[in-house]
Amino acid sequence: MLLFVLMSQVLSAPTPSIYPVVNSALTQNSVSRNGLSAIFRMRLRQWQDGSPITVFVLRDNNPLHQQFCKQVLNVFPHQMRRSWNKLVFSGTGQAPVTVASKDEMVDKIASTPGAIGYLSDEDITEDIKILIIK
Amino acid sequence: MRHTSTLNCFFKLHNYGIVIVLCCLFTNAQAFESDWLPQNLQIHGFLSQGFIHTSDNNFFGKTDDSISTDFRELGINASYRILPELQVAMQVVWRDAGKTDDSNVRIDYGLASYNLYSSENSLLTLRGGRVPTPLGLYNDTRDVASTRPSILLPQSIYFDVNRNLALSADGGYIYGEHRTDYGDFSLNFGVVMPRLDDPDFKNVIVGPDPGKMEGDISWVLRTGYEWENGLVKLAVTYADFNGDYKPSSGALLQPGSWRFNPLILSAQYNAEKWSLTGEYAIRRAQLRNFGAIPDTQFTGQSFYIQGTYRLTSSLEALVRYDDLIWDMDDRKGLKLAQAAPGITNHSRFAQDWTFGLRYEILPALNFSAEYHRINGTGWLSNLENPQGTTQHWDMYTIMMSYDF
Numbered sequence: 001m002l003l004f005v006l007m008s009q010v011l012s013a014p015t016p017s018i019y020p021v022v023n024s025a026l027t028q029n030s031v032s033r034n035g036l037s038a039i040f041r042m043r044l045r046q047w048q049d050g051s052p053i054t055v056f057v058l059r060d061n062n063p064l065h066q067q068f069c070k071q072v073l074n075v076f077p078h079q080m081r082r083s084w085n086k087l088v089f090s091g092t093g094q095a096p097v098t099v100a101s102k103d104e105m106v107d108k109i110a111s112t113p114g115a116i117g118y119l120s121d122e123d124i125t126e127d128i129k130i131l132i133i134k
Numbered sequence: 135m136r137h138t139s140t141l142n143c144f145f146k147l148h149n150y151g152i153v154i155v156l157c158c159l160f161t162n163a164q165a166f167e168s169d170w171l172p173q174n175l176q177i178h179g180f181l182s183q184g185f186i187h188t189s190d191n192n193f194f195g196k197t198d199d200s201i202s203t204d205f206r207e208l209g210i211n212a213s214y215r216i217l218p219e220l221q222v223a224m225q226v227v228w229r230d231a232g233k234t235d236d237s238n239v240r241i242d243y244g245l246a247s248y249n250l251y252s253s254e255n256s257l258l259t260l261r262g263g264r265v266p267t268p269l270g271l272y273n274d275t276r277d278v279a280s281t282r283p284s285i286l287l288p289q290s291i292y293f294d295v296n297r298n299l300a301l302s303a304d305g306g307y308i309y310g311e312h313r314t315d316y317g318d319f320s321l322n323f324g325v326v327m328p329r330l331d332d333p334d335f336k337n338v339i340v341g342p343d344p345g346k347m348e349g350d351i352s353w354v355l356r357t358g359y360e361w362e363n364g365l366v367k368l369a370v371t372y373a374d375f376n377g378d379y380k381p382s383s384g385a386l387l388q389p390g391s392w393r394f395n396p397l398i399l400s401a402q403y404n405a406e407k408w409s410l411t412g413e414y415a416i417r418r419a420q421l422r423n424f425g426a427i428p429d430t431q432f433t434g435q436s437f438y439i440q441g442t443y444r445l446t447s448s449l450e451a452l453v454r455y456d457d458l459i460w461d462m463d464d465r466k467g468l469k470l471a472q473a474a475p476g477i478t479n480h481s482r483f484a485q486d487w488t489f490g491l492r493y494e495i496l497p498a499l500n501f502s503a504e505y506h507r508i509n510g511t512g513w514l515s516n517l518e519n520p521q522g523t524t525q526h527w528d529m530y531t532i533m534m535s536y537d538f
Contacts, residue, residue: 031254032254032255034254034255034313034314034315035253035254035255037313037363038254038257038313041363043257043311044252044253044254044257045215045218045219045249045252046218046219046249046252050218051218052174052215052218053218054173059497060497061497073363074362074363075362075363075364076404076406079363079364079365079404082281082364083363083364085275085278085280085281085537086274086275086281088176088178088211088213089178089180089209089211089225089274089275089277089278089281089537090243090266090274090275091211091213091223091224091225091243091244091245091247091265091266092223092245092247092261092266092274092309093213093221094176094213094215094221095176095178097173112173
């Protein structure tokens with residue numbers, strides 16, 4: 001019963017907004033929806049100025065990852081994994097870098113030029129900016 | 135060579151322990167990847183061990199009234215992004231599949247990809263080297279168990295007896311992709327020289343006549359469409375594979391040539407919990423100038439329809455019907471069996487009902503089990519069944535697989 005009450009509270013809690021975020025040194029401020037999807041599917045590897053993109057993601061079963069995939073990219077997490085495996089095991093692309101936690105995501109994006117990942121608004125620090133979806 | 139045989143010997147000694155040993159070695163693979171290596175260099179790998187039993191006939195080892203462990207795949211690959219627009223990658227694979235694979239270590243692919251043009255909406259890439267052949271939905275990564283929906287791919291289209299010929303070839307490709315609000319369109323065209331490393335392939339065409347098969351200039355074209363990041367996937371593949379027979383001294387046959395033209399139509403729908411997949415292929419085969427074998431041409435047909443359903447987040451079920459006909463003008467093989475008494479008519483078709491389960495023990499560590507009810511022996515290897523075959527047979531397979 002207690003478990004049920006706890007669960008229903010978790011389920012009814014408002015989910016925080018989640019945004020694609022980049023290293024704040026990046027000159028580019030926005031991206032098209034197709035472009036964002038291509039970046040996370042590891043098909044687009046360069047920013048508009050030609051500099052390399054490094055993609056960071058949380059593990060497949062992380063709730064933030066699942067929320068970002070479904071709400072922002074409009075894709076199921078297992079579908080993302082499938083498309084990365086296809087690139088990795090056919091030699092035609094690479095997988096994103098997996099980080100273990102939200103804190104590591106913050107660190108990596110703040111310290112890696114050209115980095116992109118995703119965070120909830122309350123976790124965004126000063127070295128990180130939201131990439132606006134056009 | 136010596137290194138290769140030592141490696142094979144090692145794996146044979148560790149038939150049963152191999153999956154466990156290597157899983158332990160690579161359990162921490164993700165940490166290893168991001169801590170040690172520069173971010174533009176990645177190392178990934180996979181391994182799988184299958185166990186196969188059949189009621190009759192042999193598939194990947196001695197499986198008739200016995201359990202074969204001769205189905206094993208192990209691979210490691212590295213990719214290095216030298217520049218944002220230039221990547222090199224190579225995959226080395228060791229594979230055993232009964233008598234249909236020679237169990238050697240081989241390079242599955244080794245290629246360079248250069249992006250001529252890349253934007254938010256479009257991509258144009260040149261690829262060269264040994265490149266995975268884009269055939270249908272599953273061929274490009276067919277060795278990696280986690281990328282297959284089942285332990286064995288539908289054999290009517292993804293024949294395992296000539297896996298090396300289908301998997302990759304040496305040559306060059308141009309790949310284009312255009313992303314729109316109505317879906318992503320892609321086109322992949324390549325000119326290649328096929329690899330003829332499959333022990334069964336020469337046997338299928340010229341039998342025991344001494345000599346070897348060599349690839350000749352061939353080409354492949356695949357066009358694809360994906361809607362909503364893969365919710366719907368459609369593809370059309372056409373290929374023109376060519377090769378020649380080079381008889382050695384004492385051969386009865388003349389130096390003939392063969393030509394193989396598959397046309398594959400593919401469709402897939404991926405919902406959150408279930409997916410539905412179908413592929414249909416028409417395959418035209420031609421043999422010319424072999425002397426004692428008259429010039430022949432026949433057209434075969436293959437199709438399968440497959441459904442998967444996620445029962446829980448870690449358990450998936452699969453049902454598939456797979457149908458192969460070697461010659462549309464002789465669907466039951468009766469004409470051929472009458473003309474050539476050594477050939478049984480049921481070797482000219484195969485109908486395979488497959489029921490499977492896959493359980494994800496840990497992310498990337500899978501256990502699968504599968505039951506096949508099969509009518510016909512159209513995709514069995516003659517090398518593995520010299521004693522003759524039985525028309526109606528059952529196959530039971532289980533597999534452990536891991537990738538990182």
